[in-house]
Amino acid sequence: xxxxxxxxxxxxxxxxxxxxxxxxxxxxxxxxxxxxxxxxxxxxxxxxxxxxxxxxxxxxxxxxxxxxxxxxxxxxxxxxxxxxxxxxxxxxxxxxxxxxxxxxxxxxxxxxxxxxxxxxxxxxxxxxxxxxxxxxxxxxxxxxxxxxxxxxxxxxxxxxxxxxxxxxxxxxxxxxxxxxxxxxxxxxxxxxxxxxxxxxxxxxxxxxxxxxxxxxxxxxxxxxxxxxxxxxxxxxxxxxxxxxxxxxxxxxxxxxxxxxxxxxxxxxxxxxxxxxxxxxxxxxxxxxxxxxxxxxxxxxxxxxxxxxxxxxxxxxxxxxxxxxxxxxxxxxxxxxxxxxxxxxxxxxxxxxxxxxxxxxxxxxxxxxxxxxxxxxxxxxxxxxxxxxxxxxxxxxxxxxxxxxxxxxxxxxxxxxxxxxxxxxxxxxxxxxxxxxxxxxxxxxxxxxxxxxxxxxxxxxxxxxxxxxxxxxxxxxxxxxxxxxxxxxxxxxxxxxxxxxxxxxxxxxxxxxxxxxxxxxxxxxxxxxxxxxxxxxxxxx
Numbered sequence: 358x359x360x361x362x363x364x365x366x367x368x369x370x371x372x373x374x375x376x377x378x379x380x381x382x383x384x385x386x387x388x389x390x391x392x393x394x395x396x397x398x399x400x401x402x403x404x405x406x407x408x409x410x411x412x413x414x415x416x417x418x419x420x421x422x423x424x425x426x427x428x429x430x431x432x433x434x435x436x437x438x439x440x441x442x443x444x445x446x447x448x449x450x451x452x453x454x455x456x457x458x459x460x461x462x463x464x465x466x467x468x469x470x471x472x473x474x475x476x477x478x479x480x481x482x483x484x485x486x487x488x489x490x491x492x493x494x495x496x497x498x499x500x501x502x503x504x505x506x507x508x509x510x511x512x513x514x515x516x517x518x519x520x521x522x523x524x525x526x527x528x529x530x531x532x533x534x535x536x537x538x539x540x541x542x543x544x545x546x547x548x549x550x551x552x553x554x555x556x557x558x559x560x561x562x563x564x565x566x567x568x569x570x571x572x573x574x575x576x577x578x579x580x581x582x583x584x585x586x587x588x589x590x591x592x593x594x595x596x597x598x599x600x601x602x603x604x605x606x607x608x609x610x611x612x613x614x615x616x617x618x619x620x621x622x623x624x625x626x627x628x629x630x631x632x633x634x635x636x637x638x639x640x641x642x643x644x645x646x647x648x649x650x651x652x653x654x655x656x657x658x659x660x661x662x663x664x665x666x667x668x669x670x671x672x673x674x675x676x677x678x679x680x681x682x683x684x685x686x687x688x689x690x691x692x693x694x695x696x697x698x699x700x701x702x703x704x705x706x707x708x709x710x711x712x713x714x715x716x717x718x719x720x721x722x723x724x725x726x727x728x729x730x731x732x733x734x735x736x737x738x739x740x741x742x743x744x745x746x747x748x749x750x751x752x753x754x755x756x757x758x759x760x761x762x763x764x765x766x767x768x769x770x771x772x773x774x775x776x777x778x779x780x781x782x783x784x785x786x787x788x789x790x791x792x793x794x795x796x797x798x799x800x801x802x803x804x805x806x807x808x809x810x811x812x813x814x815x816x817x818x819x820x821x822x823x824x825x826x827x828x829x830x831x832x833x834x835x836x837x838x839x840x841x842x843x844x845x846x847x848x849x850x851x852x853x854x855x856x857x858x859x860x861x862x863x864x865x866x867x868x869x870x871x872x873x874x875x876x877x878x879x880x881x882x883x884x885x886x887x888x889x890x891x892x893x894x895x896x897x
Contacts, residue, residue, distance in 0.1 A: 372405075374523045374792055377707040377785065378699040380466060381432065381475040381608075382692075383499055383516050383527040383608055384459040384532040385482040388427030394444070398434060399424055405521070407431050412510045426613070432475040432518050438467040441476065449682035455574035456482040457682060462531040462692025464679050468718045469514035469696025472703065475525060477518050477530045482532070484682055485576040489539040496536040501599045516596055519608050524786065525699060526707070527611050529691045530596070534615035537589035538579035578674065578685040580618040583639075589615055590644040593663055601659045602666050604795060609771075611698070613689035614672035614754055616724065637672075638747040645753060647740045647774040664774040666784040669694070671752045676721035687723055694755055697766055698781075708786035708830040708868070711769045719764055722757050726750065731758045731767055740774055783867045786830055790863065793821050806857050808845075814861055815844040822865060832866040840865035 394402075402408045408415045408424070414431050415424060426444055435441045441463050448457030459476070466474060479498055483491060499515040506512045507520050519525055581589060593612060600608055617636040645664045660663050671690035680688035693716070701711040730750045738752065750756060753774075756767040769781040778784050797817050804810050822840045825831055833839030846860035853860055 372522070372524045374796060376473075376524050376702075377526045377789060378471065378702040379473050379475070379522075379524050379793075379886060380471065380527040380529060380611075380695045380699060381477065381519060381522055381817055382459055382463055382466075382529050382531065383477040383479065383518070384497070384530055385480055386457070386459040386463075386476065386478050386479055387450075387452060387481045388429075389444060389446060390426060390725040392426040392444050394424040394428065394433075395440070401434050401674055402431065406510070426758050427478065429478055429480065430514055432477050432522060434473070435463070436473050438464055438834055441467075444478070445478070447679075447682070452481075453486045453682060453793075454482070455576065455682065455684040456485055456532075456535055457645070458482070458531040458535060458689055461677075461688050461693075462529060462681055465675075465677055465688065465695040465718070466699070468677075468679075469693055469716070470703070470714070471696040471702025472699065474521055475518075477515065477864070479515055483535075483693065485574060492536045492538070492586070492714050496533070499530060499532070499536075500592060500595050507603060507605075516599060519600070519605055523604065523607075525608055526696045526702070526785075528596070528600070528608050529611050529695050531613070531689050531691055532580065532687060533589065533592060534613055535579040537582055537585050537592065537615065539585050539588075545744055574684050578683070578687040579580070579615065581615045582618050586615070586617075586640050586644065590663060593668065597659055597663065597665055597667050604791075606667065609784070609788070610668050611666065611691050611695045612670055613674070613691040614670040614673060637750060641750070642747065643772065645772050660774065663772050666771045666773045666778045668772040669781055670772055672750065672754045672756055673722045673726065673758075675719050675757060676723060678718040678720070690757055693719060693757070694766070698785075702785075706828055706830065707789060708782050708825070708828075710780070710782050712766045714766065716757075716766070719757070722759075722764065726756070726758065731756055734769070738776060740776075752779075780867075786825070786867055788824070790821065794861070801859075806854065806859055810859065811844045811846075814859065815842055818842045818844070818861055818863060822863065825865075830868055832868050838866070 394619060399408070400444055402415060402424075407413055415428060417424060433444065435444075441447075441460075441586060445460060445463075446452065446457065446466060448460045459478075459482075462475065463474065480495070483495060487495075501517040502512070502514060504512050505514075505517050510521065513520060516528065516530065519528060593610070596610055598608060600610060614637075617640065644662050646662050647664070648660070659667065663670075671694040673690065674685055675686040675690050675693055677688050677693075680686050694711075697711045697714050697716070698707070701707065701709060701714050705713065732749060733751055734749065738748065751768045751770075753770065753772065755769055757764065758767045759765075760767070770779050771781050773779045773784075778787075797814065801810065801814065819842045822831070822842060823836065826833065826839045831839040841864045842861065844859070848860045848862050849858070
């Protein structure tokens with residue numbers, strides 16, 4: 358024995374709803390059979406009821422018996438990439454076929470600066486040639502089922518585990534494009550050929566031994582046909598409807614925008630309507646419709662299609678230092694975007710734009726986009742004119758692209774079709790306010806509803822807003838210009854008072870926005886029915 362190495366075991370991390378940087382990854386990842394869960398992770402699972410008891414999914418022979426992988430359909434807290442690779446296959450192994458998208462997303466999440474995530478393994482990755490039916494069946498396993506209930510742990514499967522993780526701010530499903538694609542395509546170019554010469558003995562050579570060839574896979578990265586996009590949009594919509602329930606609105610779905618199936622160059626030249634970027638605009642128009650100018654103002658909730666604040670799409674796909682283990686060497690960009698948003702929350706504040714955060718271990722994007730798609734409009738946008746003038750992709754999707762200083766995140770936007778909540782930082786700011794207001798309300802639900810409680814709530818919310826103003830999250834030369842907080846008789850009706858409901862109203866100017874944001878927070882203070890009511894948001 359040449360040395361002794363001491364490794365300090367981290368204590369189990371407690372759930373902290375005040376954090377705004379934690380992600381949950383749900384999908385397919387190959388567990389390392391026989392790997393033992395660290396004691397800290399086992400303690401966390403025991404603390405949250407996943408081990409032992411009537412609702413547990415992990416059964417052990419004895420209370421202190423080690424738990425070995427695989428552990429399926431249970432959230433596993435991960436705080437370092439090395440902790441992830443100790444339990445899961447990072448891809449590129451003999452069992453891989455280039456579809457280890459969740460493993461790649463977790464690797465890139467930590468590479469961009471993420472510090473903590475949850476991984477929900479729903480099974481092993483499918484092979485690249487999996488049939489459409491197999492893909493569809495696996496996709497349904499990831500989504501919340503029809504029997505889902507927020508207060509019933511037995512119904513939590515796949516994405517449904519978000520209900521038990523109040524500290525998760527971001528949700529990613531990296532396998533979504535692959536599981537939505539119907540027809541695998543062959544990659545362009547010659548396929549790698551195995552050596553034809555017979556095996557022979559070679560004497561050991563010094564240091565100039567050639568490296569073994571890099572892992573490569575003949576199939577292309579998933580590309581979607583029009584029908585595939587409809588299936589993809591339906592799956593995303595299902596997740597969004599799930600996230601729109603109650604306090605789950607504080608979790609943002611970050612998804613990779615799938616690539617369309619390629620068109621022949623000659624065909625695209627003869628019919629520009631079939632060009633690559635035109636296909637993307639058709640998908641945006643169909644899945645993320647803009648509001649009708651004659652219709653009432655669109656709310657900030659779950660709008661038509663995928664036009665909602667609860668979704669942030671990322672594009673194009675990425676080439677990273679670890680994407681060689683994937684089909685065509687391309688990685689979905691959702692893991693990178695989640696990592697950037699997490700690092701931005703830790704270093705600059707989640708209410709700031711993540712476009713200022715430098716990228717790490719990303720060296721190219723595919724496909725490349727023309728300049729008109731990556732250029733922000735010089736004039737204020739008008740909404741509802743999509744059929745006449747499609748907006749550049751940078752206005753609807755969070756784009757990665759080339760800048761004079763290198764690769765960078767060019768835009769940080771939600772899928773909302775409007776200016777008030779389209780900047781991602783604005784909705785994340787609203788999420789911070791909602792989380793803090795909910796934490797405040799949880800300690801007051803059994804208090805007597807009256808002027809003393811109203812003054813206490815107003816003072817606490819005002820202190821929160823002053824803190825955000827001091828951090829430059831709000832615009833305004835003075836506090837009066839930046840925000841107002843009201844919680845008094847004028848914010849509640851007689852019906853509210855009769856039912857023990859407290860209502861507070863916050864109006865504020867988010868930094869670098871032109872519209873006033875108003876958030877109404879309601880709290881049920883009746884001891885007989887003590888529950889918080891969801892906040893409503895509108896632009897004024």
